[in-house]
Amino acid sequence: MLAGALVGLPASLPAAASAPGTAASAPDAPSTASVAGAPAAAALPTEDRTPGLRYVEDVVYAVDLAGAAVHVTHTITLTNEVPNRVTDAYVERTYWPEIGVPVLVGATGLSARSDGRVLSVRTGDSNGYVVAAVIDLVPDLYFGDTQTVTLTYDLPQQPPRSGAAAQVNTAFATFPVFTSADPGLASVTVTLPRGVGVEVVGSPLQITETPDAIVLSGSALPDDFFATIVARDDDALVSRDLTFGDALVRVQAWPGDDVWLDFASDLLDRGLPALETAIGIDWPVDGRLDVVETVSPYVYGYAGWYDPSSRLIEVGDALDAHVMLHEVAHAWFNQGLFEGRWINEALAEEFAALAMVDLGMERPVPDGAPGPGQPLNEWGNPTLDAPETDEREAHGYAASWWVARTLVEEIGPEAMADVVQAAAAQRSPYAAATSDDRLRRVADWRTFLDLLQEVGGSADAEQVFRDLVVAPGEVPLLDERAAAREAYARLVAAGGGWAPPAFVRGPMADWDFAAATAAMPAAAEGFERRDAVLDLLGDAGELGLPVQEDVEAAASPGELADLLDRVEAAAEALVAADAAVGGANPLARLGMLVVDAETDLAAARAALRDGAYESAADAARGAEVRVGTATVVGGGLVAAVLLLVLVLVALVLRRRRGRGVPPPPVAWQGTPPPPPAAWQGTPPTTWRPGA
Numbered sequence: 126m127l128a129g130a131l132v133g134l135p136a137s138l139p140a141a142a143s144a145p146g147t148a149a150s151a152p153d154a155p156s157t158a159s160v161a162g163a164p165a166a167a168a169l170p171t172e173d174r175t176p177g178l179r180y181v182e183d184v185v186y187a188v189d190l191a192g193a194a195v196h197v198t199h200t201i202t203l204t205n206e207v208p209n210r211v212t213d214a215y216v217e218r219t220y221w222p223e224i225g226v227p228v229l230v231g232a233t234g235l236s237a238r239s240d241g242r243v244l245s246v247r248t249g250d251s252n253g254y255v256v257a258a259v260i261d262l263v264p265d266l267y268f269g270d271t272q273t274v275t276l277t278y279d280l281p282q283q284p285p286r287s288g289a290a291a292q293v294n295t296a297f298a299t300f301p302v303f304t305s306a307d308p309g310l311a312s313v314t315v316t317l318p319r320g321v322g323v324e325v326v327g328s329p330l331q332i333t334e335t336p337d338a339i340v341l342s343g344s345a346l347p348d349d350f351f352a353t354i355v356a357r358d359d360d361a362l363v364s365r366d367l368t369f370g371d372a373l374v375r376v377q378a379w380p381g382d383d384v385w386l387d388f389a390s391d392l393l394d395r396g397l398p399a400l401e402t403a404i405g406i407d408w409p410v411d412g413r414l415d416v417v418e419t420v421s422p423y424v425y426g427y428a429g430w431y432d433p434s435s436r437l438i439e440v441g442d443a444l445d446a447h448v449m450l451h452e453v454a455h456a457w458f459n460q461g462l463f464e465g466r467w468i469n470e471a472l473a474e475e476f477a478a479l480a481m482v483d484l485g486m487e488r489p490v491p492d493g494a495p496g497p498g499q500p501l502n503e504w505g506n507p508t509l510d511a512p513e514t515d516e517r518e519a520h521g522y523a524a525s526w527w528v529a530r531t532l533v534e535e536i537g538p539e540a541m542a543d544v545v546q547a548a549a550a551q552r553s554p555y556a557a558a559t560s561d562d563r564l565r566r567v568a569d570w571r572t573f574l575d576l577l578q579e580v581g582g583s584a585d586a587e588q589v590f591r592d593l594v595v596a597p598g599e600v601p602l603l604d605e606r607a608a609a610r611e612a613y614a615r616l617v618a619a620g621g622g623w624a625p626p627a628f629v630r631g632p633m634a635d636w637d638f639a640a641a642t643a644a645m646p647a648a649a650e651g652f653e654r655r656d657a658v659l660d661l662l663g664d665a666g667e668l669g670l671p672v673q674e675d676v677e678a679a680a681s682p683g684e685l686a687d688l689l690d691r692v693e694a695a696a697e698a699l700v701a702a703d704a705a706v707g708g709a710n711p712l713a714r715l716g717m718l719v720v721d722a723e724t725d726l727a728a729a730r731a732a733l734r735d736g737a738y739e740s741a742a743d744a745a746r747g748a749e750v751r752v753g754t755a756t757v758v759g760g761g762l763v764a765a766v767l768l769l770v771l772v773l774v775a776l777v778l779r780r781r782r783g784r785g786v787p788p789p790p791v792a793w794q795g796t797p798p799p800p801p802a803a804w805q806g807t808p809p810t811t812w813r814p815g816a
């Protein structure tokens with residue numbers, strides 16, 4: 126997050142020294158010097174800032190955190206090196222009646238001495254950042270004279286949000302360190318209490334530790350010397366803990382700045398869940414997150430920052446909800462989620478704005494379309510001292526937010542959250558419905574663009590990327606991609622709900638468009654063969670999700686061709702079996718009462734549907750064989766039935782004959798009965814039963 130222009134560049138400082146005066150007098154007359162001008166407040170030149178005046182300076186900054194002040198002492202030794210000009214008529218003498226020393230606005234207790242004598246000090250011109258402490262030199266400094274002046278003052282605590290360059294409180298101090306001396310003639314010493322955290326931003330200083338203090342020092346300083354000191358005693362911060370389920374956020378404020386502590390605590394309490402909801406990913410920080418009030422980032426030109434490795438947000442004293450939520454959003458949006466600074470900045474800024482809407486605040490919007498500037502893909506980490514840094518940073522933040530804002534306007538916050546979730550899961554933008562394809566790499570701008578289009582459904586993303594994201598050298602790649610995506614779209618249409626095989630989707634996701642395009646004809650042929658199989662199957666069967674999965678997972682054209690060979694073989698066997706069963710003759714139908722071909726056929730259909738191609742073919746062939754068997758069995762059945770009928774008939778006939786036969790004879794015993802009385806004729810001599 127950028128705060129604004131980098132503060133305190135040396136060029137913005139007024140001149141150290143007063144302009145000299147000149148006095149003209151007759152050669153033999155006493156000097157009647159007069160001040161030729163007030164101390165000037167001009168920009169510091171890069172060469173000698175005080176021509177004619179040798180300016181030696183030693184500045185000591187004693188940081189007194191407990192006293193919430195920095196005590197400053199300048200020891201300045203001045204020598205007038207401008208010889209008197211002697212002409213026929215007069216002597217022109219250049220002299221310094223006073224000297225202006227730039228001190229930070231807000232300095233108190235200005236006091237100057239020379240040789241044990243108190244000199245008068247007044248404040249002169251100011252540029253709002255520094256003010257000239259104008260010291261009256263006594264006596265005035267004439268050619269050849271040397272005078273040593275000591276200027277002391279304090280940099281006291283300023284109210285938070287006062288914008289003062291020097292911020293000092295019992296937990297924190299920051300102030301710029303600079304000198305007005307001639308190049309190579311300055312030294313600087315900063316003393317701090319031991320145990321305090323120290324950072325030097327800008328020109329380097331040597332750090333040593335004594336038993337009593339931490340000492341930063343530099344000598345023979347170059348004319349462009351400028352450093353900012355940041356000192357902190359975090360133990361002295363006032364903290365408040367916020368809990369969110371298992372998560373803990375510790376808000377740490379400057380002592381006495383309850384306004385900020387309340388602001389930050391309340392905002393985080395409501396804003397963290399709002400961000401979590403908007404992004405759709407659980408709070409990603411493992412362990413405690415610290416949110417610390419500090420103007421350290423301001424020293425670098427930023428409003429705040431987030432360090433994922435130390436789970437630390439440092440944010441300025443401003444009561445800026447967007448900045449605060451932006452930094453918290455970096456808990457999600459950092460190099461672990463997207464590679465490419467601009468993507469994380471863009472999404473942190475936009476999701477912070479979306480969370481603000483959820484909190485009932487006014488939604489911040491970008492100032493307007495960004496002007497021309499560096500492509501976002503070239504927006505790397507800033508080089509702090511580089512002259513173009515300010516402009517690049519400003520453009521980078523503005524343009525990246527503009528991209529995110531424009532796309533959220535188009536696809537909506539939920540779709541953007543889908544894109545973010547897909548990136549977090551490292552899902553392939555060209556995933557198939559049947560697979561869980563992962564890229565297994567952090568998404569970069571390419572994958573982000575793919576996801577915006579494939580997951581987010583954005584139609585505008587490519588043009589937005591062309592306008593603001595890609596470098597000129599990357600444009601041909603986008604052209605190549607556009608052509609490949611057109612061909613890919615035709616392939617998707619041919620797929621009729623089946624995604625192209627992996628051997629096409631993989632190179633598409635890898636932006637290897639040459640490989641993807643080269644593989645597309647094989648994929649198209651695969652879909653044609655599949656369609657032919659479906660035509661062949663008609664009502665005989667179907668290709669289910671497992672077959673789709675196999676086709677979509679094919680890793681090479683050869684694998685797809687082999688797969689389709691197996692599918693075709695199974696389908697052909699199934700169709701043949703289906704025809705055989707459907708076209709069975711009456712005898713076979715009769716046989717199928719005993720020999721079950723339909724079960725085999727159903728098994729074959731199910732196996733093909735489930736992608737068990739060999740089982741399907743086997744079952745189909747089995748069904749066909751059983752139809753043949755059934756014919757034989759059917760014939761056998763008919764024969765068996767006929768035989769049974771014959772047997773039954775025979776039995777019936779035999780039973781009918783059996784009814785005319787007399788009962789079995791009873792063994793004769795005794796005398797035969799007498800013949801019937803009406804018997805006439807000759808009686809039989811023998812009676813034979815059954816005769």
Ligand SMILES: [Zn+2]
Pocket residue numbers: 126451452455469470473
């Ligand atoms: Zn940021």
